[in-house]
Amino acid sequence: MELHAHDTLDHIKSMIKDLTDRDLRPFMDEWDEKQIFPVEFFKKLGELGLMGVLVPESYNGSGLGYKEYVTAISELASVDGSIGLSMAAHNSLCTGHILQFASEEQKLRWLPKLATAEWIGAWGLTEPNTGSDAGNMKTTAVRDGDHWVINGAKNFITHGISGNLAVVIVRTGEIGDSHGMTAFAIEKGTEGFSSGKKENKMGMRASETAELIFDHCRVSNENMIGKEGEGFVQSLKVLDGGRISIAALSLGIAQGAFNAALNYSQERYQFNQPIAKFQGISFKLADMATKIEAAKALTYRAADYKDKGKSVTLESAMAKYYASEVAVEVANEAVQIFGGYGYTKDFPVEKYYRDAKLCTIGEGTSEIQKLVIARNLLK
Numbered sequence: 350m351e352l353h354a355h356d357t358l359d360h361i362k363s364m365i366k367d368l369t370d371r372d373l374r375p376f377m378d379e380w381d382e383k384q385i386f387p388v389e390f391f392k393k394l395g396e397l398g399l400m401g402v403l404v405p406e407s408y409n410g411s412g413l414g415y416k417e418y419v420t421a422i423s424e425l426a427s428v429d430g431s432i433g434l435s436m437a438a439h440n441s442l443c444t445g446h447i448l449q450f451a452s453e454e455q456k457l458r459w460l461p462k463l464a465t466a467e468w469i470g471a472w473g474l475t476e477p478n479t480g481s482d483a484g485n486m487k488t489t490a491v492r493d494g495d496h497w498v499i500n501g502a503k504n505f506i507t508h509g510i511s512g513n514l515a516v517v518i519v520r521t522g523e524i525g526d527s528h529g530m531t532a533f534a535i536e537k538g539t540e541g542f543s544s545g546k547k548e549n550k551m552g553m554r555a556s557e558t559a560e561l562i563f564d565h566c567r568v569s570n571e572n573m574i575g576k577e578g579e580g581f582v583q584s585l586k587v588l589d590g591g592r593i594s595i596a597a598l599s600l601g602i603a604q605g606a607f608n609a610a611l612n613y614s615q616e617r618y619q620f621n622q623p624i625a626k627f628q629g630i631s632f633k634l635a636d637m638a639t640k641i642e643a644a645k646a647l648t649y650r651a652a653d654y655k656d657k658g659k660s661v662t663l664e665s666a667m668a669k670y671y672a673s674e675v676a677v678e679v680a681n682e683a684v685q686i687f688g689g690y691g692y693t694k695d696f697p698v699e700k701y702y703r704d705a706k707l708c709t710i711g712e713g714t715s716e717i718q719k720l721v722i723a724r725n726l727l728k
């Protein structure tokens with residue numbers, strides 16, 4: 350039942366339900382507990398076309414648009430946020446960067462492998478001392494004939510260990526020059542390129558987050574994506590699309606937490622009635638549902654703009670900011686509705702609560718989204 354261009358949103362939903370019931374729900378608690386990144390599960394996503402959702406069919410992708418992409422991520426994330434996060438990072442960041450900015454030759458080399466999950470993709474912008482302020486990065490690439498020598502480190506990189514290909518943005522010019530950075534695609538096994546510390550995280554524990562280390566790593570000019578000096582500007586454009594995927598991730602987590610709380614509130618009796626009969630609880634459900642609908646409207650609006658080829662810097666920042674804050678609020682209220690049981694691992698809401706928080710941090714914190722929104726309003 351793999352994905353094809355022109356598939357409907359309902360087809361995507363039912364395909365993901367089948368997959369998650371069979372291959373995700375029975376294992377996800379163990380993956381979370383033990384911090385296992387389930388590479389084999391991602392291979393299955395690849396077989397179904399979910400690892401190359403936006404990649405044209407000519408490169409073995411599914412050739413779908415952002416609305417389908419948003420639906421796929423939020424359906425997966427409504428079951429397990431960390432699977433949604435890894436799927437989003439692979440599709441939007443690594444694959445998305447190559448799709449948007451690589452040469453035809455490079456696309457033919459890498460996209461078919463990424464779109465089928467034969468290869469897992471990573472994308473490295475963040476460094477230990479430069480997160481929000483990524484433009485101040487210290488990792489350098491110095492030209493040596495028709496090669497470049499890279500030294501430095503990237504941290505918090507999704508698939509930093511299991512990734513077969515990493516697109517990294519490094520300094521090739523002066524600090525302070527937004528055109529002083531360049532993107533390279535670096536294959537696993539390249540000499541001088543290795544992985545470092547794997548983070549032990551609060552949530553999103555089945556999504557691998559680790560350091561990339563470059564120690565006199567030599568890469569050919571042929572690995573440069575686009576032109577020298579374009580890397581940072583490219584990465585901002587990649588993040589414009591990526592933020593729609595984090596909004597979708599947030600939406601899925603919020604929906605999953607809400608569904609659990611809605612059911613529980615009708616099953617749990619206190620004072621001889623379901624707790625949903627208490628206005629204090631039903632008003633929480635009303636607020637949660639309303640906020641999810643508002644987040645959904647912003648997210649699908651950004652997806653629609655993207656599909657139409659319009660600029661989405663403002664729309665994706667608004668969607669990401671609002672949906673991620675809603676995911677945290679909804680997951681928090683879901684734990685509250687479950688009471689003491691919500692605080693245990695016997696019920697799913699504590700995991701939604703832990704996973705949701707990443708959404709207000711990754712691909713630009715809420716503060717950075719507000720900065721982007723305000724800059725667009727005031728320009």
Ligand SMILES: Cc1cc2nc3c(=O)[nH]c(=O)nc-3n(C[C@H](O)[C@H](O)[C@H](O)COP(=O)(O)OP(=O)(O)OC[C@H]3O[C@@H](n4cnc5c(N)ncnc54)[C@H](O)[C@@H]3O)c2cc1C
Binds near residue numbers: 482506
């Ligand atoms: C699970 C996970 C996966 C990730 N995956 C990737 C990945 O695949 N690739 C990648 O490149 N990065 C990745 N990241 C990194 C992520 O994008 C950064 O953590 C994020 O951008 C914030 O950077 P920082 O952690 O250095 O925080 P900092 O930038 O140090 O921010 C600390 C605090 O200061 C605030 N702040 C900073 N600047 C301003 C400002 N100008 N105005 C107001 N407040 C400000 C922030 O909002 C935040 O509250 C990942 C992170 C996590 C946790």
